[in-house]
Amino acid sequence: MEEKLKRVTLLDTSNIENLKNMLGKALNDGRTLLIVGACSADYIGRARSELTIGDRILIIKSDRSVLLHRPRSYKPVNWQPSGSIVNISSKEGRLVIKCIRERPRETLIVKFSEIYTAAILNLEDEGVFSLYASEEDMRKAILKNPDIVEEGLKPVSFERPVTSGFIDIEAIDKNGNIVVIEIKRRTADIDTALQLARYVKDLEKIKGVGKVRGIVVAPRATTEFKRLARSLGIEFKPLSPKRCLEILYGTEEKREITLDEFIS
Amino acid sequence: MEEKLKRVTLLDTSNIENLKNMLGKALNDGRTLLIVGACSADYIGRARSELTIGDRILIIKSDRSVLLHRPRSYKPVNWQPSGSIVNISSKEGRLVIKCIRERPRETLIVKFSEIYTAAILNLEDEGVFSLYASEEDMRKAILKNPDIVEEGLKPVSFERPVTSGFIDIEAIDKNGNIVVIEIKRRTADIDTALQLARYVKDLEKIKGVGKVRGIVVAPRATTEFKRLARSLGIEFKPLSPKRCLEILYGTEEKREITLDEFIS
DNA sequence: CGTGCCAGGTGCCGT
DNA sequence: ACGGCACTTGGCACG
Known part of the structure; x- marks a missing residue:
């Protein structure tokens, strides 16, 4: 019962195998994931991009949209829209997140060399958004x-x-x-x-x-x-x-x- | 020295006054802020929007770009581009974040009724981003x-x-x-x-x-x-x-x- | 599905 | 500041 009310669960980042499992399970349960750490990113699809290592914020939302944010600028440096296939794995002790969009076929791979914080978020948002003067x-x-x-x-x-x-x-x-x-x-x-x-x-x-x-x-x-x-x-x-x-x-x-x- | 190496500082969310001060100081020091909690948001500028209460992720980057993310969809529900004036205050025990863009004049106000996690991020990102097939x-x-x-x-x-x-x-x-x-x-x-x-x-x-x-x-x-x-x-x-x-x-x-x- | 068009579009660059 | 234009544009609505 107490667990159900917990909005934020901070994970132990020392054990990558365990972390990988926890994140994968949480994603399946419809949670939102938040990872802060040093990573590199490669994208291939309509275009192609490479991003060398640096500290970033990765958000994987409950609808499997993926956002990779650098510490500057309003836009994500790499992303994947909602409905993507997200695969969380580990390779040589590093957390690897692969996000695939089917149509158009696009792949984003984020490789973490170091993880500062990883959290599972259980967010409830039934709020109403209204925009005027369109x-x-x-x-x-x-x-x-x-x-x-x-x-x-x-x-x-x-x-x-x-x-x-x-x-x-x-x-x-x-x-x-x-x-x-x-x-x-x-x-x-x-x-x-x-x-x-x-x-x-x-x-x-x-x-x-x-x-x-x-x-x-x-x-x-x-x-x-x-x-x-x-x-x-x-x-x-x-x-x-x-x-x-x-x-x-x-x-x-x-x-x-x-x-x-x-x-x- | 140890403090300098710390990438993520989790803050005590029980004391709003203290939290407000810590966040404001960190922002002045060029840090990136991350707040997860229940909030409402109002925007007025080129258009006007209202967002009723719900759980969201707020990111205030070191360049003072502001992103408010719902647990779904790739795009932020409200935002402010880099270079905005960010003011963090408290009102009736609630954290209030006011973000003002000068030209065009636009204001975004986020009011937190509850804060699940607040963190100061010290991110270093000198990575190179290359885009091909443009x-x-x-x-x-x-x-x-x-x-x-x-x-x-x-x-x-x-x-x-x-x-x-x-x-x-x-x-x-x-x-x-x-x-x-x-x-x-x-x-x-x-x-x-x-x-x-x-x-x-x-x-x-x-x-x-x-x-x-x-x-x-x-x-x-x-x-x-x-x-x-x-x-x-x-x-x-x-x-x-x-x-x-x-x-x-x-x-x-x-x-x-x-x-x-x-x-x- | 493609095609058209709006968006708080954003971002870059030029006069 | 206005103007022209690309963008992994994203998003919706309609044939």
Whole structure:
């Protein structure tokens, strides 16, 4: 009973054979493994990489995703996504961890020459993660209040599939023109203009209409976008994700308590 | 002296005030911090996120990058890149870690309600990381042996800047035509064709030549790419990153020992 | 499955 | 700082 409540079990790192067995068993039991030590790593798959010896943190999660972290930088130096086959063995007194991904076929081998700490973690995480102000939120905000794009705009459909992709929002303006809206939560660039131009062309073909309006909605646009947009006859409407949040969830007033926590 | 050699220092988690001080000092000394415990997290910046309570692993690296990992999935649920301002405090007996990024302004707050393990890591990692079979390797291989793209091809320049971006390789074919090569290490798609079409157009304008050839070099291409490429007059040459490695570093024979390790 | 497209993308490099 | 682009990009959604 006491054992069941134990979240962290530190392992004896002096006996590699025993360590190997403990780690393997824990992994089978759905635990997360944490190893800190000196290791080298080799990866072969879509690309190939070599990492010479140094101190790192290896995390093998309960879903068998694998992360090898150096003491610097936000990204892992080597990794394997969830669902990998993880094999823990020992060779010449060294702990060897082999992680294989099936499709695409990729192999990561981490060899520890020294282990400073090894731990079995029994983590329970049923927490809910919510992310706001995505491009989807911007779309919802525009559908809820189309006037933020243009006065008198009436949405007709969203995520409409056409030949070359999906139209974010299709609408009719106050003069009865068909409008294609392309939403970007970041700076609109050349590709944005080209993408929208394709959708406009697709829709003109489908509708058999001479002129379909194309509007890019984004917080900002590059100068290259503006130049290209002009020559393609595409319009631009600035709109920030933050503004969209306000439309979806009310004004900032509602969130003052939360904001205070960040300011304090 | 003994202290200096210690790679991992486990901390007493019963006294939050003391823990806070130890962690803060260690961070100032360039150590990496590792905290396992139950926490909630809030992020506000380019977007906004909330994470309710659950067991997680928090890593604060020596370069002040911050990673909050759930027991599942390859990616951190919340993070902050290197160079963030990290503030460790206590509030109502709970450890609170505030991580601020200046540009763009983003804040991450992690609040621990319970701490299972806290450790200070003194990691030394001077290891060398080498990545092979990147797009750059493909470019090098083509420059070393242009015949793999087309017999008689003579490279003229690489990474040449034009109006709409950078040309991977500019070359002259055996008939004296100007050729623009666009390299992709993954499947060539519509955007690849459009990108190359822009470069071809740019170069035709610069050179004042009627026809510049455009060739996409990639391991594969989508059917949509092939259709668009045909209508744009763009050519496609299949070439795998692996083949490029062989050209750069010799045949597989040389690497047999390394390969054996992966097979075994 | 491939194909397309978003991501708090990140990281590198250039003007 | 903005701009263009690669990345073992990862992730999802849809045909």
